[in-house]
Amino acid sequence: EPEVTQTPSHQVTQMGQEVILRCVPISNHLYFYWYRQILGQKVEFLVSFYNNEISEKSEIFDDQFSVERPDGSNFTLKIRSTKLEDSAMYFCASSDFDDSYNSPLHFGNGTRLTVT
Amino acid sequence: TQLLEQSPQFLSIQEGENLTVYCNSSSVFSSLQWYRQEPGEGPVLLVTVVTGGEVKKLKRLTFQFGDARKDSSLHITAAQPGDTGLYLCAGVGYGGSQGNLIFGKGTKLSVKP
Numbered sequence: 001e002p003e004v005t006q007t008p009s010h011q012v013t014q015m016g017q018e019v020i021l022r023c024v025p026i027s028n029h030l031y032f033y034w035y036r037q038i039l040g041q042k043v044e045f046l047v048s049f050y051n052n053e054i055s056e057k058s059e060i061f062d063d064q065f066s067v068e069r070p071d072g073s074n075f076t077l078k079i080r081s082t083k084l085e086d087s088a089m090y091f092c093a094s095s096d097f098d099d100s101y102n103s104p105l106h107f108g109n110g111t112r113l114t115v116t
Numbered sequence: 117t118q119l120l121e122q123s124p125q126f127l128s129i130q131e132g133e134n135l136t137v138y139c140n141s142s143s144v145f146s147s148l149q150w151y152r153q154e155p156g157e158g159p160v161l162l163v164t165v166v167t168g169g170e171v172k173k174l175k176r177l178t179f180q181f182g183d184a185r186k187d188s189s190l191h192i193t194a195a196q197p198g199d200t201g202l203y204l205c206a207g208v209g210y211g212g213s214q215g216n217l218i219f220g221k222g223t224k225l226s227v228k229p
Contacts (some may be wrong), residue, residue, distance in 0.1 A: 033215050043159065043204065043219040056213050091158050095215065105215065107158030
């Protein structure tokens with residue numbers, strides 16, 4: 001079965017550094033998402049992306065965050081200047097329609113980001 | 117802000133027992149999903165319920181959406197060690213976009229042989 005793949009599985013960075021988290025969504029999917037899960041807390045929506053633009057973003061997704069689909073296969077999340085509180089598991093997801101009933105989200109296995 | 121509260125947070129039972137996990141909110145959701153998440157992996161969808169009162173079965177798992185679409189339950193019959201994992205409920209808020217899921221905090225289930 002096709003999968004969403006995320007790299008790296010674990011990223012350690014120093015506070016203030018830029019990080020780019022990479023995702024390869026399922027190939028025929030059109031809608032892409034980033035979620036995060038701080039240790040011990042809920043999975044939280046960050047952003048959705050369709051047709052090369054952000055379709056929705058949460059309050060968490062401030063100016064420090066950006067997303068890009070640089071080519072036909074990758075979907076990236078960039079954090080410009082990381083803070084300690086950005087430490088979390090970041091999940092990428094994709095779906096082929098904007099209809100969670102008929103086209104559920106497929107999640108990758110996540111990138112654990114540790115900011116020191 | 118729409119919230120989903122799951123209970124219990126932790127559940128440890130013996131193989132063969134039955135259990136129910138609850139997912140409650142004061143808000144209406146247009147649909148609700150149940151996921152299972154293994155350590156080091158992303159959530160994997162088990163089921164989506166859409167209609168108030170809807171009941172869906174997946175082998176020994178029974179999912180129900182409340183009549184008012186504010187709550188849901190997951191019942192496991194004759195639990196097995198393979199059912200061990202984190203169970204998450206997630207909802208699409210009424211009028212919200214389909215990809216903006218609101219998650220509960222999860223129920224960590226441990227089934228001992």
